[in-house]
Amino acid sequence: MNAITEFIKKSRLKSPWAMHFDCGSCNGCDIETLAVLTPVYDVERFGIINVGNPKHADVLLVTGTVNYRNQHVLRNLYEQMPDPKLVVAIGACGLSGGVFREAPNVVGGVDKIIPVDVYVPGCPPKPEAIIDGVVEGLAKLAELQQQAV
């Protein structure tokens, strides 16, 4: 039984399925996030797959500014993801609201609505930085697993 739980733990780090939610970004961060999936960066070699379904996702990649309209969608998506899950906020907008932070309908960063595990700064961040963000999140997950034992 122990071997199976060990294998499951190892697999968690080897197969992070990512879902990408665009919380009203300018499209800059989105293009960079999607570039990660192209043959140039090919994140599938790390087992990362882009799924469009919160029920299958392990990692939620959020780009853009949260506003009063899409905060409900963001929370809804987060709640539909089965545990254990990670949230990665991407770009200046995801971190704090970025250049849009003073707009009247803007709530601010992603962490105003849901707990964020990793922040990837930049406007937009490089694809390498986004991959690093997910890897960083996995390290965090592994640490949590260690503590749980």
Add this chain to the structure above:
Amino acid sequence: MVDFLLILAGLVLAPLAGGLIAGVDRKITARLQSRYGPPILQPFYDVAKLFGKSPSIVNVWQVFCAYLYAAAAAISVVLIFVGADLLLIFFVQAVGAVFLVMGGLSAPSPYSQVGAHRELIQVLTYEPLIILVFIGIFLTTGSFKVTAIFEQSQPMLLQLPLLYLVLTYALTIKLRKSPFDFSTSHHGHQEIVKGVLTEYSGPHLALVEIAHWYETVLILGLCALFWHTSIIGMAILLALTYFAELLVDNVTARMTWRWMLGYVWGVGLAMCVVNLVWIYVG
């Protein structure tokens, strides 16, 4: 004793082989797209991870259907390993396919509903063809038993070449590969919404995935029956067939379900009739 070993092989080795085939499939597909691709064992990591996730259940029906689908797929593989009746194998796997559709229909989400309907159309498309292939086997061997095939002195491929092609159509549809991947995309990264699998999550998605491995082995096992006389012949036939599937998957785009129904029934039934008449007359 031999029977027991065969049952064990069907239950344990078949999903392992299916998972490996899925891993090799993803690797080769990635290479064809000039990517590096995931490790060969990636499908096992995926399934293990899914088993480790907390279950989020839409309703009990869905769970019931996932278990039945997996059970039916496993039983049909065991049946072919112990050399049972082809018709029995056919009915058991059909029951599994129907329960997958019912699981999709049990959730009110529109993606799941549309996926389930499309899955139903796919089932409708390949089931008559498989039955006709079995009839062809009956006409050559005089029995629906798998063991009767092994009593033949020459490979069935020589007498049933067109029916073998028809079986590869069924394989493409069963594997949900392009151009027949309506209900859900075979490769997770091609598709935004996973059709009939949309509402499955965590451990139940893992069960469906394992059932899919069983089904891959089942259809490849049926293909292998066409060259039962030598192990090497079997291996070559299966490798060529699967590689052809991969090529077709990578060079074609998804078509509409109307096209699938018209094309597969038109071409498939024509090939079946030609081949059956040929055996009957010859």
